[in-house]
Amino acid sequence: MKILKSPGKYLQGRDLLEHFAEYTQGIGDRFLVILSANGMKRTGAVLKRSVQNTEITLDFAEFAGECTRAKIEAYARRCKESSITAVVGIGGGKILDTAKGVAHFAEIPVVIVPTVCSTDSPCSSLSVMYDEQGVFDAYLFLDTCPDIVMVDTGVIARAPSRFLAAGMGDAMATWFEARACLRSGSPNQVGGLPTIAGTELAALCWKYLQENGLAAKLAAERGVCTAALENIIEVNTYLSSVGFESGGLAAAHGIQKGCTAIPELHRVLHGELVAFCTIVQLVLENAPRAELLSVLDFCKSVGLPVCFSDMGYQPEADAIRACAEKACRPGSTVYHLDAALTPERVADALMAADAIGTEYTNGLFQ
Ligand SMILES: [Zn+2]
Known part of the structure; x- marks a missing residue:
């Protein structure tokens, strides 16, 4: 159904x-x-x-x-x-x-x-x-x-623009997770398979984020409302919400839940962490470099983290391992990406995503 x-x-x-x-x-x-x-x-x-x-x-x-x-x-x-x-x-x-x-x-x-x-x-x-x-x-x-x-x-x-950016991180994941569910034939979050509408609403999130995300963030920094900000408010509030429930969640949110095992990340906003975990999901999917770069460009432009140091955290092997174990608990949405996913692969992808984000920041991954 x-x-x-x-x-x-x-x-x-x-x-x-x-x-x-x-x-x-x-x-x-x-x-x-x-x-x-x-x-x-x-x-x-x-x-x-x-x-x-x-x-x-x-x-x-x-x-x-x-x-x-x-x-x-x-x-x-x-x-x-x-x-x-x-x-x-x-x-x-x-x-x-x-x-x-x-x-x-x-x-x-x-x-x-x-x-x-x-x-x-x-x-x-x-x-x-x-x-x-x-x-x-x-x-x-x-x-x-x-x-x-x-x-x-x-x-x-009139709300702080950091919240708007975090919402954009959450909305960005919506598309990549819905796409993963569609590819693997996984269920959505409301007990069925995604309809065309559910998946397409998720796709609209990424389309409008790329078109209007930066302009919306700049408007919010000045406390003014523009057509771009109007679009991003709809993306964050409606498209992302219906898109994640009816399109489905996959690795980005599963790994984000795993990251709650790391106390140093507790002060990071949900959507900020989800943005980084989307990069981790793309590493697991071995996404084309152009797609990875479009995500990195977008995150940097609106102030979302692309590596652990952007979140004020230095990764340690034990903590990353605990995070990966938690991400791969039974029933986790990480399996909507790949039913055979293991904590080892998730831990490796976390470290690899951190390396890619770090080198992107240094201008070496382009
Ligand atoms: Zn979320």
């Missing part, structure tokens, strides 16, 4: 939050709004203004810390006790994942409003839960993607 999953409605535009009431019409009149103290400062006033003179009431819940199962269950109880009809998550990945989980347990619709576009989580049907110390706990697989995803491009343009 082939399957594609996507959000019910995707909205993107400047100052969209001014019209929050209008665009969420029909999904409820009492919203639980989960956001951080900073998110409240950035969006609270405009949200309150948008529901003035309407039937809608907003209950604000201030979020801090991690997306945990306990928090999700507590908010879901609050929804039932206060007759909340829909939940809204405004912020980064942790808040959005919490809101999706709350909607799932409270059995009500969810509206997702990302304030940065550093990962491909906003449109996905997955929540990642941690403990309060930030250690991975479990995945929560949801029946559906969010009902409404609302991206205010003015808000995103």
Whole structure:
């Protein structure tokens, strides 16, 4: 069976939050709004203004810390006790994942409003839960993607540009991983084979990143919104999200998970690490040099790492070995690239990718 999953409605535009009431019409009149103290400062006033003179009431819940199962269950109880009809998550990945989980347990619709576009989580049907110390706990697989995803491009343009670049790293991997799944006949992340649409949405990620990635990063550095930035926001938030779930994941994300075994890499953003792990996947595929160079050129142009020293880390054989072992755990998506992959080959590819990225930086790999 082939399957594609996507959000019910995707909205993107400047100052969209001014019209929050209008665009969420029909999904409820009492919203639980989960956001951080900073998110409240950035969006609270405009949200309150948008529901003035309407039937809608907003209950604000201030979020801090991690997306945990306990928090999700507590908010879901609050929804039932206060007759909340829909939940809204405004912020980064942790808040959005919490809101999706709350909607799932409270059995009500969810509206997702990302304030940065550093990962491909906003449109996905997955929540990642941690403990309060930030250690991975479990995945929560949801029946559906969010009902409404609302991206205010003015808000995103004012976020630090490093987050935008990280989101581009995550989106770049989307294409190479979907292509690997197609070649090997592997399943996607929503329990079926990829449809034409799933794979093509992933391909559009790489096309638009090459065309608009650098211009978008430069616009974000100045805090301004341009057509190029608009395109990259859609790439990072929608195309990458639907593309990875419905196109499938392979070695880049499998190896990125393995890299969490290296404590020195914990301060590196998810999408930054995924960008480097895409180069590792290309080494495993023995990709043509021109393709490898196009990826290296792109990463360098937007400030994504191409070697370990770009991430402030000096590789050690034992740590790389531990990373490769973790990447090759049973059920890992690395096997979507090649069912016969071994920790030895992954460890070798990590070291080789590091060497290629280092020599590229020195001008010797071209
Ligand atoms: Zn990712």
